[in-house]
Protein backbone atom coordinates (compact mmCIF):
# COMPACT_ATOMS: atom_id res chain seq x y z
CA UNK A 1 0.00 0.00 0.00
CA UNK A 2 1.37 3.42 -0.92
CA UNK A 3 2.11 5.61 2.11
CA UNK A 4 0.41 9.01 2.27
CA UNK A 5 2.71 12.01 1.86
CA UNK A 6 3.11 13.75 5.21
CA UNK A 7 4.84 17.10 5.19
CA UNK A 8 5.01 19.95 7.71
CA UNK A 9 3.51 23.35 7.01
CA UNK A 10 3.56 26.67 8.82
CA UNK A 11 -0.01 26.92 10.06
CA UNK A 12 0.44 30.07 12.13
CA UNK A 13 3.01 32.77 12.80
CA UNK A 14 3.33 35.47 15.46
CA UNK A 15 5.86 37.84 16.98
CA UNK A 16 6.39 40.25 19.80
CA UNK A 17 8.81 43.09 20.46
CA UNK A 18 9.09 45.11 23.66
CA UNK A 19 7.80 48.69 23.48
CA UNK A 20 10.93 50.47 24.63
CA UNK A 21 12.82 51.85 21.60
CA UNK A 22 16.54 52.66 21.73
CA UNK A 23 17.65 54.81 18.79
CA UNK A 24 21.16 55.31 17.45
CA UNK A 25 21.07 58.79 18.97
CA UNK A 26 20.29 57.23 22.35
CA UNK A 27 23.36 55.01 21.90
CA UNK A 28 25.54 58.06 21.29
CA UNK A 29 24.76 59.02 24.90
CA UNK A 30 25.90 55.63 26.22
CA UNK A 31 28.95 54.62 24.19
CA UNK A 32 31.57 56.21 21.90
CA UNK A 33 29.67 55.83 18.63
CA UNK A 34 28.05 57.83 15.89
CA UNK A 35 24.45 57.40 14.72
CA UNK A 36 25.38 57.88 11.06
CA UNK A 37 28.18 55.28 11.30
CA UNK A 38 25.70 52.73 12.65
CA UNK A 39 23.22 53.33 9.82
CA UNK A 40 25.80 53.29 7.05
CA UNK A 41 27.76 50.26 8.33
CA UNK A 42 24.82 48.15 9.53
CA UNK A 43 21.46 49.57 8.33
CA UNK A 44 20.18 49.65 11.92
CA UNK A 45 18.28 52.77 13.05
CA UNK A 46 16.76 51.55 16.30
CA UNK A 47 16.21 48.44 18.39
CA UNK A 48 13.83 47.33 21.15
CA UNK A 49 15.14 46.80 24.67
CA UNK A 50 13.25 45.04 27.49
CA UNK A 51 12.63 46.53 30.91
CA UNK A 52 14.87 45.01 33.58
CA UNK A 53 12.21 42.69 35.03
CA UNK A 54 11.21 41.21 31.63
CA UNK A 55 12.75 37.83 30.71
CA UNK A 56 13.07 35.85 27.49
CA UNK A 57 10.12 33.55 28.28
CA UNK A 58 7.86 36.63 28.61
CA UNK A 59 8.61 37.64 25.01
CA UNK A 60 8.36 34.00 23.89
CA UNK A 61 4.94 33.71 25.53
CA UNK A 62 3.53 36.73 23.68
CA UNK A 63 4.86 35.52 20.33
CA UNK A 64 3.59 31.98 21.01
CA UNK A 65 0.07 33.22 21.81
CA UNK A 66 0.02 35.24 18.58
CA UNK A 67 1.19 32.22 16.55
CA UNK A 68 -1.46 29.97 18.16
CA UNK A 69 -4.15 32.52 17.39
CA UNK A 70 -3.00 32.81 13.79
CA UNK A 71 -3.11 28.99 13.48
CA UNK A 72 -6.57 29.00 15.08
CA UNK A 73 -5.33 26.58 17.73
CA UNK A 74 -5.61 26.43 21.49
CA UNK A 75 -2.83 25.68 23.96
CA UNK A 76 -4.39 22.27 24.67
CA UNK A 77 -3.79 21.27 21.02
CA UNK A 78 0.01 21.53 21.34
CA UNK A 79 2.12 18.35 21.21
CA UNK A 80 5.62 19.84 21.54
CA UNK A 81 7.28 23.16 22.40
CA UNK A 82 10.75 24.12 21.12
CA UNK A 83 12.51 27.33 22.09
CA UNK A 84 15.63 28.53 20.30
CA UNK A 85 17.54 31.05 22.39
CA UNK A 86 21.02 32.16 23.42
CA UNK A 87 19.60 34.19 26.30
CA UNK A 88 17.61 31.65 28.34
CA UNK A 89 15.86 32.73 31.54
CA UNK A 90 18.30 30.53 33.49
CA UNK A 91 21.76 29.26 32.60
CA UNK A 92 21.01 25.68 31.58
CA UNK A 93 18.13 24.74 33.82
CA UNK A 94 15.24 24.84 33.87
CA UNK A 95 14.92 25.35 30.14
CA UNK A 96 13.12 28.43 28.81
CA UNK A 97 10.83 26.05 26.90
CA UNK A 98 9.64 24.55 30.21
CA UNK A 99 9.05 28.01 31.67
CA UNK A 100 7.12 28.94 28.53
CA UNK A 101 5.11 25.72 28.79
CA UNK A 102 4.07 26.74 32.30
CA UNK A 103 3.28 30.35 31.30
CA UNK A 104 1.11 29.09 28.44
CA UNK A 105 -0.60 26.53 30.68
CA UNK A 106 0.40 23.69 28.35
CA UNK A 107 0.53 21.16 31.16
CA UNK A 108 2.37 17.92 30.32
CA UNK A 109 3.49 19.02 26.84
CA UNK A 110 7.15 18.08 26.19
CA UNK A 111 9.37 21.14 25.89
CA UNK A 112 13.05 21.74 25.25
CA UNK A 113 15.51 24.46 24.31
CA UNK A 114 17.71 24.38 21.30
CA UNK A 115 21.01 26.27 21.00
CA UNK A 116 22.20 27.28 17.55
CA UNK A 117 22.47 31.05 18.21
CA UNK A 118 21.05 33.15 15.37
CA UNK A 119 20.37 30.00 13.31
CA UNK A 120 18.42 28.53 16.24
CA UNK A 121 14.96 29.14 14.81
CA UNK A 122 15.83 27.46 11.51
CA UNK A 123 17.37 24.51 13.41
CA UNK A 124 14.13 24.37 15.43
CA UNK A 125 11.94 24.32 12.32
CA UNK A 126 14.12 21.53 10.92
CA UNK A 127 13.74 19.43 14.12
CA UNK A 128 9.99 20.03 14.22
CA UNK A 129 9.68 19.08 10.54
CA UNK A 130 11.18 15.65 11.28
CA UNK A 131 8.75 15.01 14.15
CA UNK A 132 5.83 15.89 11.90
CA UNK A 133 7.02 13.95 8.86
CA UNK A 134 7.52 10.80 10.97
CA UNK A 135 4.05 11.19 12.46
CA UNK A 136 5.32 11.58 16.04
CA UNK A 137 3.54 14.90 16.66
CA UNK A 138 0.87 17.03 14.97
CA UNK A 139 1.03 20.53 16.45
CA UNK A 140 4.48 21.89 17.25
CA UNK A 141 5.29 25.35 18.54
CA UNK A 142 8.73 26.65 17.51
CA UNK A 143 9.83 29.90 19.13
CA UNK A 144 12.91 32.07 18.66
CA UNK A 145 13.22 34.50 21.57
CA UNK A 146 16.00 36.69 22.92
CA UNK A 147 16.80 39.36 25.48
CA UNK A 148 20.27 40.04 24.13
CA UNK A 149 20.36 43.42 25.88
CA UNK A 150 21.01 41.46 29.09
CA UNK A 151 24.31 39.97 27.86
CA UNK A 152 25.65 43.03 26.03
CA UNK A 153 28.63 45.01 27.22
CA UNK A 154 27.32 48.56 26.84
CA UNK A 155 30.91 49.85 26.74
CA UNK A 156 31.74 47.75 23.67
CA UNK A 157 30.69 49.70 20.58
CA UNK A 158 31.60 46.75 18.35
CA UNK A 159 28.65 44.74 19.71
CA UNK A 160 26.16 46.80 21.74
CA UNK A 161 24.98 48.81 18.73
CA UNK A 162 24.01 45.68 16.79
CA UNK A 163 21.60 43.70 18.90
CA UNK A 164 18.03 43.99 20.17
CA UNK A 165 15.33 42.05 22.00
CA UNK A 166 12.30 40.27 20.54
CA UNK A 167 10.54 37.01 19.80
CA UNK A 168 8.86 35.20 16.93
CA UNK A 169 7.02 31.91 16.74
CA UNK A 170 5.39 29.50 14.33
CA UNK A 171 3.06 26.55 14.72
CA UNK A 172 3.87 23.64 12.44
CA UNK A 173 1.20 21.13 11.41
CA UNK A 174 1.00 18.16 9.04
CA UNK A 175 -0.13 18.64 5.46
CA UNK A 176 -0.37 16.42 2.41
CA UNK A 177 0.69 19.05 -0.06
CA UNK A 178 3.01 22.06 -0.26
CA UNK A 179 4.51 23.17 3.08
CA UNK A 180 8.14 22.75 4.07
CA UNK A 181 10.02 21.22 1.13
CA UNK A 182 13.52 21.06 2.60
CA UNK A 183 15.78 22.05 5.47
CA UNK A 184 19.54 22.33 5.11
CA UNK A 185 21.75 22.83 8.17
CA UNK A 186 25.48 23.27 8.71
CA UNK A 187 28.06 24.05 11.39
CA UNK A 188 31.78 24.74 11.78
CA UNK A 189 32.72 24.41 15.45
CA UNK A 190 36.37 25.17 14.74
CA UNK A 191 35.44 28.86 14.28
CA UNK A 192 33.35 29.15 17.43
CA UNK A 193 35.68 31.64 19.11
CA UNK A 194 34.71 34.53 16.82
CA UNK A 195 31.34 35.01 18.53
CA UNK A 196 31.12 33.88 22.13
CA UNK A 197 30.20 34.52 25.75
CA UNK A 198 33.53 33.55 27.37
CA UNK A 199 32.40 32.91 30.94
CA UNK A 200 29.47 31.61 32.93
CA UNK A 201 29.60 28.07 31.53
CA UNK A 202 31.62 25.03 32.64
CA UNK A 203 34.77 26.29 30.89
CA UNK A 204 34.90 29.37 33.08
CA UNK A 205 32.26 29.40 35.80
CA UNK A 206 31.19 32.66 37.42
CA UNK A 207 33.66 34.25 39.82
CA UNK A 208 34.61 37.68 41.05
CA UNK A 209 37.29 37.76 38.30
CA UNK A 210 34.70 37.03 35.60
CA UNK A 211 32.56 39.86 36.86
CA UNK A 212 35.46 42.32 37.05
CA UNK A 213 36.62 41.43 33.53
CA UNK A 214 33.09 41.49 32.12
CA UNK A 215 33.77 38.04 30.64
CA UNK A 216 30.10 37.11 31.00
CA UNK A 217 29.18 39.49 28.17
CA UNK A 218 28.92 38.66 24.47
CA UNK A 219 32.16 39.20 22.53
CA UNK A 220 32.62 39.22 18.77
CA UNK A 221 35.33 39.58 16.15
CA UNK A 222 33.05 41.39 13.73
CA UNK A 223 35.17 41.11 10.61
CA UNK A 224 35.50 37.30 10.32
CA UNK A 225 31.80 36.94 11.16
CA UNK A 226 30.97 39.43 8.41
CA UNK A 227 33.07 37.57 5.81
CA UNK A 228 31.60 34.19 6.82
CA UNK A 229 28.06 35.59 6.65
CA UNK A 230 28.49 37.09 3.18
CA UNK A 231 29.68 33.72 1.86
CA UNK A 232 27.30 31.42 3.70
CA UNK A 233 23.85 33.02 3.26
CA UNK A 234 23.68 32.47 -0.49
CA UNK A 235 25.34 29.04 -0.20
CA UNK A 236 22.92 27.81 2.50
CA UNK A 237 19.89 28.96 0.50
CA UNK A 238 21.20 27.27 -2.66
CA UNK A 239 21.89 23.99 -0.81
CA UNK A 240 18.34 23.83 0.57
CA UNK A 241 16.88 24.62 -2.88
CA UNK A 242 19.13 22.06 -4.55
CA UNK A 243 17.77 19.29 -2.27
CA UNK A 244 14.40 19.62 -3.99
CA UNK A 245 15.62 20.34 -7.49
CA UNK A 246 15.05 24.11 -7.29
CA UNK A 247 17.44 27.00 -7.88
CA UNK A 248 17.65 30.62 -6.80
CA UNK A 249 15.55 31.57 -9.86
CA UNK A 250 12.63 29.77 -8.20
CA UNK A 251 12.69 31.97 -5.08
CA UNK A 252 9.68 34.27 -4.78
CA UNK A 253 10.53 35.64 -1.37
CA UNK A 254 13.55 35.48 0.96
CA UNK A 255 13.52 36.00 4.73
CA UNK A 256 17.16 36.35 5.79
CA UNK A 257 18.60 36.61 9.29
CA UNK A 258 18.61 40.34 10.07
CA UNK A 259 22.22 41.06 11.07
CA UNK A 260 23.57 43.74 8.74
CA UNK A 261 22.10 45.29 5.58
CA UNK A 262 25.44 44.87 3.81
CA UNK A 263 25.32 41.11 4.49
CA UNK A 264 21.72 40.93 3.23
CA UNK A 265 22.60 42.93 0.10
CA UNK A 266 25.54 40.63 -0.66
CA UNK A 267 23.26 37.58 -0.36
CA UNK A 268 20.63 39.26 -2.54
CA UNK A 269 23.19 39.83 -5.28
CA UNK A 270 24.53 36.26 -5.05
CA UNK A 271 21.00 34.92 -5.39
CA UNK A 272 20.12 37.44 -8.11
CA UNK A 273 17.04 38.73 -6.29
CA UNK A 274 15.46 42.19 -6.26
CA UNK A 275 15.06 44.32 -3.13
CA UNK A 276 11.29 43.69 -3.34
CA UNK A 277 11.89 39.96 -2.90
CA UNK A 278 13.61 40.32 0.48
CA UNK A 279 12.12 41.30 3.81
CA UNK A 280 14.20 43.70 5.88
CA UNK A 281 13.23 45.01 9.31
CA UNK A 282 16.65 45.25 10.94
CA UNK A 283 16.41 49.05 10.66
CA UNK A 284 13.68 48.82 13.36
CA UNK A 285 14.85 45.88 15.49
CA UNK A 286 18.60 45.38 14.96
CA UNK A 287 19.85 41.83 15.22
CA UNK A 288 17.50 39.83 17.46
CA UNK A 289 19.41 36.55 16.93
CA UNK A 290 17.09 33.52 17.07
CA UNK A 291 14.05 35.83 16.95
CA UNK A 292 15.08 37.64 13.79
CA UNK A 293 13.79 35.21 11.13
CA UNK A 294 10.35 34.53 12.68
CA UNK A 295 9.92 38.22 13.55
CA UNK A 296 10.59 39.12 9.91
CA UNK A 297 8.42 36.25 8.64
CA UNK A 298 5.49 37.37 10.77
CA UNK A 299 5.69 40.95 9.53
CA UNK A 300 6.09 39.83 5.91
CA UNK A 301 2.99 37.62 6.17
CA UNK A 302 0.94 40.34 7.87
CA UNK A 303 1.98 42.88 5.23
CA UNK A 304 0.81 40.50 2.48
CA UNK A 305 4.30 40.11 0.97
CA UNK A 306 3.94 36.33 0.80
CA UNK A 307 1.22 34.75 -1.34
CA UNK A 308 -0.27 31.26 -1.56
CA UNK A 309 2.00 29.04 -3.67
CA UNK A 310 5.09 31.26 -3.29
CA UNK A 311 8.47 29.60 -2.86
CA UNK A 312 9.77 31.19 0.33
CA UNK A 313 13.28 30.67 1.69
CA UNK A 314 14.26 31.29 5.30
CA UNK A 315 18.02 31.57 5.71
CA UNK A 316 20.30 32.30 8.65
CA UNK A 317 23.77 32.12 10.15
CA UNK A 318 25.18 32.60 13.59
CA UNK A 319 27.53 31.70 16.38
CA UNK A 320 28.80 28.17 16.50
CA UNK A 321 29.41 28.84 13.69
CA UNK A 322 26.08 27.64 12.36
CA UNK A 323 23.97 28.17 9.27
CA UNK A 324 20.77 26.85 7.77
CA UNK A 325 17.95 27.37 5.30
CA UNK A 326 14.36 26.22 4.89
CA UNK A 327 12.46 26.09 1.61
CA UNK A 328 8.68 26.45 1.88
CA UNK A 329 5.90 26.27 -0.69
CA UNK A 330 3.62 28.70 1.12
CA UNK A 331 0.13 27.45 1.88
Ligand code: UT7
Pocket residue numbers: 032033034037038041042118157158161195220222223225226229259260287289317318319
Ligand atom coordinates in the same frame (compact mmCIF):
# COMPACT_ATOMS: atom_id res chain seq x y z
O1 UT7 B 1 24.11 37.25 14.02
C1 UT7 B 1 25.49 37.25 13.74
C2 UT7 B 1 26.11 38.35 14.51
N1 UT7 B 1 27.09 39.20 13.98
C3 UT7 B 1 27.16 39.81 12.79
O2 UT7 B 1 26.47 39.57 11.85
C4 UT7 B 1 28.21 40.86 12.69
C5 UT7 B 1 29.01 40.79 11.44
N2 UT7 B 1 29.94 41.92 11.38
C6 UT7 B 1 29.53 43.17 11.09
O3 UT7 B 1 28.35 43.42 10.85
C7 UT7 B 1 30.58 44.25 10.99
O4 UT7 B 1 31.86 43.65 11.07
C8 UT7 B 1 30.45 45.34 12.10
C9 UT7 B 1 29.18 46.14 11.87
C10 UT7 B 1 30.43 44.72 13.48
C11 UT7 B 1 31.63 46.28 12.01
O5 UT7 B 1 31.65 46.91 10.73
P1 UT7 B 1 32.98 47.01 9.89
O6 UT7 B 1 32.64 47.76 8.67
O7 UT7 B 1 33.54 45.63 9.77
O8 UT7 B 1 33.87 47.95 10.80
P2 UT7 B 1 35.29 47.65 11.44
O9 UT7 B 1 35.16 46.74 12.62
O10 UT7 B 1 36.26 47.25 10.35
O11 UT7 B 1 35.67 49.08 11.93
C12 UT7 B 1 35.86 50.18 11.03
C13 UT7 B 1 36.07 51.44 11.86
C14 UT7 B 1 37.11 51.29 12.95
O12 UT7 B 1 37.81 52.51 13.07
P3 UT7 B 1 39.28 52.72 12.46
O13 UT7 B 1 40.11 51.65 13.13
O14 UT7 B 1 39.11 52.50 11.00
O15 UT7 B 1 39.61 54.09 12.85
C15 UT7 B 1 36.29 51.05 14.18
O16 UT7 B 1 36.95 51.42 15.36
O17 UT7 B 1 34.85 51.79 12.50
C16 UT7 B 1 35.08 51.92 13.91
N3 UT7 B 1 33.91 51.47 14.63
C17 UT7 B 1 32.91 52.28 15.02
N4 UT7 B 1 32.75 53.61 14.90
C18 UT7 B 1 31.62 54.14 15.41
C19 UT7 B 1 33.60 50.21 14.99
N5 UT7 B 1 32.41 50.18 15.63
C20 UT7 B 1 31.97 51.47 15.66
C21 UT7 B 1 30.83 52.07 16.19
N6 UT7 B 1 30.68 53.41 16.05
N7 UT7 B 1 29.88 51.40 16.82
